[in-house]
Amino acid sequence: MVEKKLVSLRQMYSGQSGRVRQIDGGMGMVNRLNSLGIRPGKKITKVSSMLMRGPVTVQLDSTRLAIGFGMAHKIIVELEQ
């Protein structure tokens, strides 16, 4: 078995990809992210993050999303090997 590495979106490096594993937030946040397409199993690539607890930019298919720092911390991604 290949060991899978779990990190939050915040901890990912720019350019890394993975699949969303879980979202550690309340229903409201899970629903909002869900309607934008961020859900467990979805492939996600980190584009960049801003300094000083700024938002994280990610790419899902051909959509680009900016996600606030706190929210990004709660999105757990399984990194691609």
Place this chain on the structure above:
Amino acid sequence: MACHGTEKNVRKRRGKKGGLKQVLLMGNPNVGKSVVFSRLTGVRVIASNYPGTTVGYTRGYMKLGDETAEVIDVPGTYGLEPTCEAEEIALQMLATGDVVINVVDATNLERNLNLTLQLLEKGVPMVVALNMWDDVAHRGISIDLKRLEELLGVPVIPTVAVTGQGVKELVESIPAASAPRLPARSHDERWQAIGSIVEQVQQVTHRHHTWLERLEDASVRPFTGIIIAAVVLVGMFLGIRFVGESLITYVLDPLFEHLWTPVILFFSSLMGGSGVIHDVLLGNTIVGQVDYVESFGLLTTGLYVPFAMVLPYIISFYLVLGLLEDVGYLPRLAVLMDTIMHRLGLHGYAIIPTLLGLGCNVPAVLATRILESKRERFIAATLISIAVPCAALQAMVFGLVGERGLQYVAIVYGTLFFVWIILGFILNRMVKGFSPELLIEIPPYRMPPWRTVLQKLWFRINGFLREAIPIILGAILVINILYALGVFNAIADFTAPVVTGLLGLPKEAVVALAIGFLRKDVAVGMLAPLALTSGQLVVGSVVLAMFFPCIATFVVLFRELGLAGLLKASAVMIVVSLAVGGLLNLIL
């Protein structure tokens, strides 16, 4: 409160137009609903390249066979569980619609289908407009239209709304709209269904990044992003100045000087050069020449201020803003500004209403609907109405304060910026509640379609001409009448302690402050004949910018924040503007 208001509006509207078939344009934000709407109805609406351009609904009419149908441009929504007021409006509209045109961004099929399936679950007759069809090939995507139609069970029409391609077919497909009524599903079931549809109809070939995409990435990376933002903002400022000043110097000033001045002088001598009517129409400082700023006649200042001082800047501001909007830069600015905006109790997206406020505070306060919480909307609207000067006021500040030297203009802007930051800090501490986090879609950069840029510019200029000019003329008429009646002297004596004692302005300046409630541009103009020092002019301009917003803004503040919110915001305005004005008076 706000919620009930909208509900009531929906019912009222429904009652009034009950007989007509109602077509709703629905879809994710920034898929081009407003462009489709303009194409269908011929009604011009503002369309831009960022999610949340449309926050209220716009209604228009189209021919459907031989009946007329009502078409509604509904604010964009990602799902049918609303997360902000604009989305709530969308949901309420759905209850009254007869047919839905679901506008889908063909380059983002998977995410867009999420709403499509939710709409199908509601059982409303529907057709799908697969928009941005021209972009699909560029992105290496191919979509099997026939299969998609089969799987969804509703007509699917490829469209390119910006050029009008496919719109005719879309209209023809409306009678064929069907409602397969899918069973209600859970999130996971729905995504599974979408996954299977996308797998069957879409093929994506890998391709290399274009330079535009590299630029997209660079503008949300910390270092390159800040450099790009600085270049954009400085470029925007210089562009606005250049276009505005050129229009004034080379077009409007010569027009007034060579064509209008002789007419005014002719009438002046015809009327004997004095008298009440002469003064109301032509002003009181004509001695062989016309002082367009100080004379305060209906036909002199009343025309010169809106057409030769304010209009050039309205044109230049909205031209530059329109380009930025359509390129798709604004959401990136929101990402860059997010950290700073959080300190003000807002998140990055609040920068969009704020920038709109530099044009006019009315659409800016409306645009705060893209923010999620009531708290954010209150803070954003209050900050905009206090510290964000509209284009009309700015044009007058450049015109009048600029004559005394650009350093004074810089003091005005610097003070307002400082107030914006500090007041935001304070409101963030004082207003209860939390600030939601930024979560926005960042659209791709697009070459702005000239047609939409120019249409939007015309739409906004037209709005200024129709709404501002009657009020400007009315304000000048009222000023003349009240002067003649001596009312102002009584007010001036009464308020002298504040105006003179605290702000260090001559007591007559109160008239300008009062007129500021009607129009800020006329009000700044009224400071001109008072022979103020440069320092006093700065104090006057800053207080005018911060003190009560003009009546139009006041009305939207009331509508958007409710009475309690309006009263709170007004209290903040009065306290802050007097404090800052007094402080500036001490320093300058």
